[in-house]
Amino acid sequence: MTIEEMIARIGPLDEAAMAEAAKHADQLTKPPGSLGRLEAVACQAAGITGDKIPALDRKAVIVMAGDHGVCAEGVSAFPAEVTGLMVANFLNGGAAVNVFARHAGADVVCVDIGVDADVNHPRLVSRKVRRGTANMAQGPAMSREEAMAAIRVGYDIVGELVDEGYRLFATGEMGIGNTTPSSAMLAVLAGLDVSAAVGRGTGIDEERLKHKQEIVRRAIAINKPDASDPLDVLAKVGGLEIAGLVGVILGAAARRCPVVIDGFISTAAALAASRLAPQSAAYMIPSHLSNEQGHAAALEAIGLAPMIQLDLRLGEGTGAALCFLLVEAALKMMREMATFESAGIPGA
Structure with missing residues (x-):
């Protein structure tokens, strides 16, 4: 495979998946954006994989x-x-x-x-x-x-x-x-x-x-x-x-x-x-x-x-x-953290 063929296989991030991930993160029991880079990494992972909350266990x-x-x-x-x-x-x-x-x-x-x-x-x-x-x-x-x-x-x-x-x-x-x-x-x-x-x-x-x-x-x-x-x-x-x-x-x-x-x-x-x-x-x-x-x-x-x-x-x-642990924490936040609705807490 040529370098040109390798490069041609790299597509843009999935904007729809990123938007879904960002919307979900804002529904979690925290002020929007309060988990900073962890939220950004979670949205990036969604855009990379095309899944709102991807499984990256291996x-x-x-x-x-x-x-x-x-x-x-x-x-x-x-x-x-x-x-x-x-x-x-x-x-x-x-x-x-x-x-x-x-x-x-x-x-x-x-x-x-x-x-x-x-x-x-x-x-x-x-x-x-x-x-x-x-x-x-x-x-x-x-x-x-x-x-x-x-x-x-x-x-x-x-x-x-x-x-x-x-x-x-x-x-x-x-x-x-x-x-x-x-x-x-x-x-x-x-x-x-x-x-x-x-x-x-x-x-x-x-x-x-x-x-x-x-x-x-x-x-x-x-x-x-x-x-x-x-x-x-x-x-x-x-x-x-x-x-x-x-x-x-x-x-x-x-x-x-x-x-x-x-x-x-x-x-x-x-x-x-x-x-x-x-x-x-x-x-x-x-x-x-x-x-x-x-x-x-x-x-x-x-x-x-x-x-x-x-x-x-x-x-x-x-x-x-060591950073793997932070990526894993970001995905666990998305997967395991309660939403305002599930916790019965009025959202902002």
Whole structure:
């Protein structure tokens, strides 16, 4: 399937379902609008699914994992080998995202889309496009065809999970060094200065931060990514797991499922998805505002406002998994809360 065919399958939200949901919310035993963003999320979910009160019980955090050749430039506090080790941790249920997903009643689906190691596990979804990207400070991170292949991986996995009954998705990722390509993508797609887009990632010091900024500047100068062509940006200064998440977002939107966006890397993917298919932004639920520099600007570039702010900067899908609980609360409000009529209370 081509990117054009994927985009063509994304329709507008169901305005009639949203109006029904809003009318129902106003009949609940509370002042109209007094539950704020929860009411907005409930109406958004209705518009996405076409159901006034949808059932989104089966939830999945899709964790895309890939390595980055730019790690050779010393942009991360951790060695690239940690990517494969953390994938094993996800698969064994020991990572933070596993804990939060269990708390939210969700499953973690871990996808090897570009890990530069051989990871074997019965629960691993192995869809390796290539063994890590090339060093974007010396040339394109990957070819346009590889970026498209990675998008297709994410798109197809959502389709498979929808066929299994999943209806609510979250974006997660693992890839040592991946704040560097995410920062480069943000700088190009949002027209930001590199110093505003590049943050500390895994906790690098001031000297390494300046070095990281210089690497991003070099990558942009060498590759000259075209801001009007998001696929070109993904290929030249992006990452395999980032492109995979673009596919997850487009796939969820095409199948009328909400997708909860996690932190900085996930939002860089969401920004690329929104530039490819502006209508996909209506299917996104932003989870949190991370401490990573550039995240607020990335959300603003899409037109999204975060649900929570907990000073998170881990990634993995942790904030999105926590946000599942808020989405569930919004739907339970609609389903279980008494109306003025059923409670025998005179309405306003």
